[in-house]
Amino acid sequence: MPIKYYFPLFLLLFFFTSVSAQNKYTLSGTIRDAGTGETLIGATVKISGSTGAGTLTNAYGYFALTQAEGSYTVTISYTGYVSISKTINLIKDIKLNEELRTANDLAEVTVSANNRKNENVKSAQMGLERVDMKSLNSIPVLLGEKDILKTIQLLPGVKSGGEGNTGFYVRGGAADQNLIILDEAVVYNSSHLLGFFSTFNADAIKDVSLYKGGMPAQYGGRLSSVLDVKMDDGNNKEFKFQGGIGLIASRLKAEGPIVKDKGSFMVSFRRTYIDLFLRASPDSSINGSTLNFYDINAKANYKINDKNTIYISGYFGKDNIGVKDLFENNWGNVTTTIRLNHIFSDRLFSNTSLIYNNYNYTVRLLNDVTNFKATSLVRDFNFKEDFQYFSNKHTLRFGLNATHHRISPIDITTSQESQVNSLTQEKRYGLETAAYVSDEWAVTDKLNFLYGVRLAAFSLLGPGSFSQYNTAGNIVSTENVARGKFYKNYFNLEPRFSVSYLFNEENSVKASYNRNTQNIHILTNATSSSPTDQYVLSSNNIKPEIADQIALGYFKNLDENNYEFSGEVYYKWLQNQIDYKNAAQLLANSNVESELLYGSGRAYGLELFFKKKFGKLNGWVGYTLSRTERKFAELNNGNYFPARQDRTHDISVVGIYNLNKRWTFSSSFIYSTGNAVTFPAGKYVINNQTAYYYTERNAGRMPYNMRLDLSATLEGKNTGRFQSSWNFGVYNALARKNPYSIEFINDPKDPSRTVAEQTSLFGLIPSVTWNFKF
């Protein structure tokens, strides 16, 4: 089906090229960092003259601009780099491969106003946040481990799962509704150590973009956001090493040319050593415990010729937790991506990707009679073909995507003496295919469109036995399906549309609508997520989740783009959401789909963002006012109830102060309304114990969260090639006891009364990290 759509389109484009190219020529090329040879993503290429045409480099640093014959001045700029201008005589197609020098001197960046882009105002794209990897270094985080997931949670519209919880929530979505991709490969579990750290080692990351809305058509498969993380390519000019030694983790990264200016590699390694502290304990059970994670990022690229570049990248991470003689639990992601960039013509850029990724966990109980080993796996093979076509006023993007999923829900193996039986739950197979086309169209200088459509198909494949259930959860019928048979198919058309209108260079309004669908779902009836959460595919019982989102925004820049302000409102409708029956047993249950409830949801909110981008003092203030609700016929009398992550107010303030060349101070402050939770409204006695009576679901509130984190970075004296810095941090500087959970207990002073007891995890935590580079 998708092929049919795709080939005529492809031919049409070539045809289109040949007729419209008369007397017009194309300027194209790749923009790189002069020091490392890394391609620069999103660098601005601007042409002087009446047309004022400009473009941005794509994810591979490539750009193409088509103009009428003539002489132009081309300016290439990128935040934090020295801009360059060149005069070109466009009388034929021209290749312009340029390298930009980093602005080492702070003043250099501050004064060059033309270096400040107004892309946030101009682009039709809405709901996009790009994390600046440079400022990431100075934002304070827990135990000094800089972390992109913790940093994006400081942006409006993104809510953290809370201390000790995996996951984040975007505009009312659930934690499993975020598409998290690392070099295009899906990362199913993005957390280490039960959510205290993310799987992304900032040393190895080049670019992070988060789409909260207005997702372009090339992304699909999740409802609420896309977190697109790209790894460093590696320095193709010289060998470089960098690393850091912290209180609980150390990092080391090596990069260098394979062939100078043609190919490079990067390898980055990180490991925690909390268990070394455990080992120091005199207690024999504690010193035999394990608690660690490690991860490896590796990437290599090679430019075969001017038209072809190949990239291979991979990630491997593992967490290990164990208590001697009691249990072991480990989990991790593996991703591998092979990509080929091919330039068909100056204007047609293609990328072909082959991707493998898996997420797996193992739980071992070591007790003598209940010992068992349970393993679970989600495995994807993914093929992507993506084209970008650069025309005068249009940038077209179209392609194909096919992903094969295999889910092994659980495999239990036991010893002879174990009282637990071995069990293998039936594997599930699914095929997701999609075809998309989108167009970024500069209609006039003031009006920009980004519109497209994605046709998403999902097929549940055999082999397998698939059951239908009645409302009581009993099997009505079961069908056995042979290998390779398409048992159930779903087709969804996902329109994506964004528009921006510029009043002038510093003011614009934008609007967007997009539909997203999702066919792989996490099942968990716990209010916090865990590494053993189970994945299921859409099926005869589970329908694809659907989200429709509209958003409207006002964007304004001040003081020559030094200050950015934006205000966005959004409204989101959610369909086919999943919840659970009372006493649902989700693990190792082949009839798990009989335990589910289906309902709808809605989320709406206002996000305000004010950012100072340059100068000695920079940072941002974000505020979110929002509401997130769910509705299930079987829950809360069928009325809307707040989702757990419904927090009315969310404030974050980030400040970075560059005192001088050596000292940088920073702080972040967060405040948020407490989670929506269910408190008892009454109590009674059952089997001689107090039980609680609940009326409305999630009508109560946890106490609010508030935290101030501080950090200071001291750059070492410049001693040639070797550079080092010290980072000092204080997490929760106010030592506030933020709520982790509440239990209802008999009042220790008066056992005939009930009181609420709050548990908090973290007090004030100091940290120190030493980083180096040579």
Next chain:
Amino acid sequence: MKKLIIYFSILSCCFISCKKIIEVDTNNAEAQIVIEGKITDKLADQQILITKTVGYSDQNVFPKVSGAVVMVTDDKGSKYTFTEKSPGVYTQAMRGIPGNTYYLNVNVDGKVYTASSKMPNNVKLDSIGVTLNSFFGNERKIAAAYLVDPANETNYYHFNLYVNNLFSKRIYVSNDRLTNGNKLRTQLYYEENDDDDKGLKTGDKISIEMECIDSNIFDYWYALSQQSGRGPNQGTTPANPTSNISNNALGYFSAHTFQKLNATVP
């Protein structure tokens, strides 16, 4: 898992995980009817208890409901009328038979509550004893029940543990979904009070009651056990366990087999 997170947070650095009493904002609900009915396979005074809920902030004094008309019938045509022995406690000497379905009919001030429960076959509680476990570095004595699960049927078990005649507040409920047909040793961790469980000491007198329950009652206990000991924001979202009694009554009506064994901790 929660324990583990807290444990980790204590260990990993110099920071403290701490507890404190806080005020929460919640409404007191109107009083609801609570029925707890048990029919066992022992010839004895079977009990149906009828009480009411109190508001969250009220004292733990639960009003007894007097004057109800309580009737139990079975699918073999027997009919038992329960009489109020003390306020809210309705009894009748009878013996339940495995395989029979029992029907409850309670009339409180004209409002009728009904339920049914099928008494499962009895599975013999072979013995009880004490096992030694190492738990985070401490050797701990734990009460255990020994039985052989029958392979040809689905079984659901509920246990009560008493230590020195003190009732353990945990809910012990299990099924044979992953253990069908095996020799089982079910460990019952003793919970002395809400806070910590220190385990058993030599010389402690333990007694274990084992009930073979039906699947609805398993769901009831399982739902309740998922919530107990964990508050909001952890575990499952709290909700009232699905009762097998009609008309929105809280509680359950269970026809189950009953066995009790005693032992002394060595």
